[in-house]
Amino acid sequence: MKVITATNFSKTFKRGTEAIHAVDKVNVEITSGEFVSFVGPSGSGKTTLLHLLGCLDTPSEGHLSIDGQIVFGNSKSLSEKEMTHIRRKAFGYIFQKFYLIPTLTVQENILLPFAFNKGSSQPYDIKKIASDLGLEHRLRHLPKEISGGEMQRVAIARALVNNPRIILADEPTGNLDSKRSDEIADILTNLNQHEGKTIILVTHNPVLAARASRVIELVDGRIS
Amino acid sequence: MPGITSIAYKNLRRKRTRTALTILGIALSTWVLISLLGFNQGYERSLNSDIDNLGFQVLLTAKGCPYEAATLMMQGGSGLRYMPESVLDSLRAYPEVQSLTPMLMQAVFDPSVGETGAIAAYNGVDPATFPAMRSYLEFAQGEWFNEDGAMEAVIGFEAAELEQREVGDVILIPDKEVELVVVGILKRSGTQDDGTIFVPYKALQKIFGVEDQLTSVGIKVSKETDVNAFEEKLYSLPDVQVVSMAQVKSTISNLVSTARVMVMSIAIIAILIAMVGVMNTILMSVLERFQEIGIMKSMGASQAHIFRLIWSETAILCLLGGIIGALAALGLSAFTEALIRNVLPFSPKGSLILIDLSLVLRSIAIIVGIGFLSGIYPAWKAARIRPIEAIRNSEGDL
Numbered sequence: 001m002k003v004i005t006a007t008n009f010s011k012t013f014k015r016g017t018e019a020i021h022a023v024d025k026v027n028v029e030i031t032s033g034e035f036v037s038f039v040g041p042s043g044s045g046k047t048t049l050l051h052l053l054g055c056l057d058t059p060s061e062g063h064l065s066i067d068g069q070i071v072f073g074n075s076k077s078l079s080e081k082e083m084t085h086i087r088r089k090a091f092g093y094i095f096q097k098f099y100l101i102p103t104l105t106v107q108e109n110i111l112l113p114f115a116f117n118k119g120s121s122q123p124y125d126i127k128k129i130a131s132d133l134g135l136e137h138r139l140r141h142l143p144k145e146i147s148g149g150e151m152q153r154v155a156i157a158r159a160l161v162n163n164p165r166i167i168l169a170d171e172p173t174g175n176l177d178s179k180r181s182d183e184i185a186d187i188l189t190n191l192n193q194h195e196g197k198t199i200i201l202v203t204h205n206p207v208l209a210a211r212a213s214r215v216i217e218l219v220d221g222r223i224s
Numbered sequence: 225m226p227g228i229t230s231i232a233y234k235n236l237r238r239k240r241t242r243t244a245l246t247i248l249g250i251a252l253s254t255w256v257l258i259s260l261l262g263f264n265q266g267y268e269r270s271l272n273s274d275i276d277n278l279g280f281q282v283l284l285t286a287k288g289c290p291y292e293a294a295t296l297m298m299q300g301g302s303g304l305r306y307m308p309e310s311v312l313d314s315l316r317a318y319p320e321v322q323s324l325t326p327m328l329m330q331a332v333f334d335p336s337v338g339e340t341g342a343i344a345a346y347n348g349v350d351p352a353t354f355p356a357m358r359s360y361l362e363f364a365q366g367e368w369f370n371e372d373g374a375m376e377a378v379i380g381f382e383a384a385e386l387e388q389r390e391v392g393d394v395i396l397i398p399d400k401e402v403e404l405v406v407v408g409i410l411k412r413s414g415t416q417d418d419g420t421i422f423v424p425y426k427a428l429q430k431i432f433g434v435e436d437q438l439t440s441v442g443i444k445v446s447k448e449t450d451v452n453a454f455e456e457k458l459y460s461l462p463d464v465q466v467v468s469m470a471q472v473k474s475t476i477s478n479l480v481s482t483a484r485v486m487v488m489s490i491a492i493i494a495i496l497i498a499m500v501g502v503m504n505t506i507l508m509s510v511l512e513r514f515q516e517i518g519i520m521k522s523m524g525a526s527q528a529h530i531f532r533l534i535w536s537e538t539a540i541l542c543l544l545g546g547i548i549g550a551l552a553a554l555g556l557s558a559f560t561e562a563l564i565r566n567v568l569p570f571s572p573k574g575s576l577i578l579i580d581l582s583l584v585l586r587s588i589a590i591i592v593g594i595g596f597l598s599g600i601y602p603a604w605k606a607a608r609i610r611p612i613e614a615i616r617n618s619e620g621d622l
Contacts, residue, residue: 103237115226117524
């Protein structure tokens with residue numbers, strides 16, 4: 001079953017009079033339960049493509065469907081409110097910089113999506129998530145009191161707590177040493193293989209990229 | 225699970241000094257606002273009660289300036305113009321007059337009072353009619369004099385305390401070589417009577433050589449009387465000035481209106497400054513958290529969620545500032561009252577500042593309401609942050 005279908009997908013930025021095609025007429029389909037890595041040199045457009053697929057940004061042209069629902073198209077695009085709803089229900093995001101809220105404890109950071117989604121029907125069990133990710137003793141700590149690897153695990157827990165079908169991870173090991181990177185890679189692999197999550201990953205790390213079932217290389221905004 | 229209010233509260237604790245200073249600004253403006261509104265209602269009430277305590281609705285004086293007449297009525301000062309005692313007979317002819325009380329005011333500098341001397345105010349009153357009009361006056365010792373021309377005195381609470389007099393003592397009127405026997409000392413009444421020495425008016429006429437002369441006549445009118453029409457009628461008497469309660473109130477209100485406008489302007493400016501402070505604090509906090517807000521939106525926070533989050537921060541600041549300001553206004557009302565008395569041309573005797581629960585709640589509601597208004601722009605800015613911009617840029621701009 002196709003969860004994401006992007007057709008003729010483009011994103012153009014303007015820098016002065018120059019137009020930069022960050023993503024240039026890309027066609028990509030991702031099926032449920034897939035683990036896909038986008039790789040490529042810096043500036044190849046892989047992060048921009050991830051943001052577009054995750055409804056964090058709007059394309060300059062092209063079509064995008066999530067679960068068969070048209071998000072962007074020639075005739076119709078979803079409103080900001082509908083996009084918010086899709087972001088809330090379908091996606092869990094993991095970023096290189098973690099983006100934890102410094103004033104909230106680990107537990108509060110993990111549960112943060114619920115502050116904006118009170119009616120969620122199938123929330124994950126916080127204790128299970130914390131123990132799966134080795135955070136059970138850190139729940140009352142503030143982000144400044146835990147290590148970088150733990151911070152990224154908190155960010156992963158936060159991405160999972162709403163029980164999304166698709167996990168989008170942008171350089172999740174970019175700020176971590178190789179040991180912590182392996183831990184994160186194991187967690188993502190486990191989520192894909194044992195929990196059936198669709199994982200879309202952007203990385204420079206060839207070891208991490210190799211964990212994916214499909215590796216897509218981008219060069220100058222195009223799939224090579 | 226963190227609620228939006230709890231996230232807002234925790235964020236305010238992030239920059240404690242900035243939050244504390246903003247709350248201080250709001251507290252100060254709340255203090256000024258509550259004190260000012262409290263002053264408005266307290267002053268009105270004290271003025272009314274001062275005038276009601278006069279016991280008569282109309283005061284007839286010899287012709288002169290109305291401000292002088294008003295001062296005479298309120299302070300017992302020396303607007304010393306006289307009218308003949310025969311005016312009493314003319315007044316009794318009016319059917320509207322229920323009762324009359326003649327008065328003769330005199331003031332003398334008494335060098336023996338206190339360390340530097342003081343003005344002693346004598347009020348010559350009629351033992352037959354005056355006590356009935358001032359029925360609220362109570363005695364600490366003794367009682368009213370009985371005879372018209374008796375060389376006796378009843379002393380107000382403060383005057384007695386200042387001169388340390390008791391019933392049976394003898395007081396000397398400076399320069400007049402006349403001794404008065406103290407027959408009564410009044411309890412504190414909270415009115416100008418506390419500083420007055422009452423003497424039978426006939427005796428006072430004799431002592432000061434103004435036989436058959438009066439400075440004023442207090443007139444109590446019957447209930448159904450139209451006071452304005454009655455005043456007009458009184459002007460048919462020669463060389464008189466008629467002062468009614470309504471006139472006194474409006475004259476005094478005019479005198480203090482400048483002070484009121486000034487204080488009100490200060491309050492409005494204080495509130496505006498505090499609100500600009502709130503807007504600045506919240507806006508700074510939004511810009512500093514540009515990325516955090518964007519990430520919250522990527523987690524499914526809607527524009528309404530972010531608007532509520534930022535508005536909650538404004539509400540918490542204003543509520544805390546409002547409560548602290550209200551407590552300060554209540555706790556420091558004596559200090560504020562002393563400050564206001566210092567700048568006013570005339571202050572009634574009673575409490576000038578009247579702060580009740582409804583006033584406190586209304587003022588806090590005003591502060592929170594204005595706070596909400598100043599929170600609209602930062603909240604709107606925050607609500608419009610797009611997740612992608614927040615992820616690309618670490619800081620927002622205006």
